[in-house]
Amino acid sequence: MTKSFDPGPLAPEGPFMSGAAAAPDIDVLEIADGLFRSYAAELNRLREKIEAGETGELKESARLVRDLRAATQMVLEERSKVDKLRKDAAGQVGAGALDLVAARDEIGRRLACLRRAGGG
Template identity: 60%
Template structure:
């Protein structure tokens, strides 16, 4: 399952739980207190679904950033960086007399 598909699934779960909670709220307002027990469970389910959606969204954002980072100018050339540091240190030694 791709990350986008996981977000779609998590979003669908979130919508279903939110719809159930909305129906329960309407029942409670109309005086149907028999559904009150289900409301607590629906609220907990909604919290879990919300966390799932946010977690998947963060995962997709991280994957996109990782992919975008790979498209950049390329890899870091550590050998060239080491040579440049050595060159600059040599210049500083010559300039400082040490």
């Protein structure tokens, strides 16, 4: 018995599609770098005000920097989770594969070092 499946002209949808093709390629590290630069500028402005004796905005500025840092951390953690899920969905390919030849060579090298050191 022969069965055939025609998926149709449209791309399949569902939990097994990454959705990466539809999403714009955004460099999260660039965004995080920009945010951290703005944190540094805000902290520098805050330091200058403290040195000048102005402490009125101290609490508000510190809270703002803390909130921005927490938001950036959440974005980076979520990106890491998404990357891990994509990697798991794709399977273990590429650099994650076990290189048995390299492992055997490394074991042989270490055994040779032990033989030389132990005299046996």
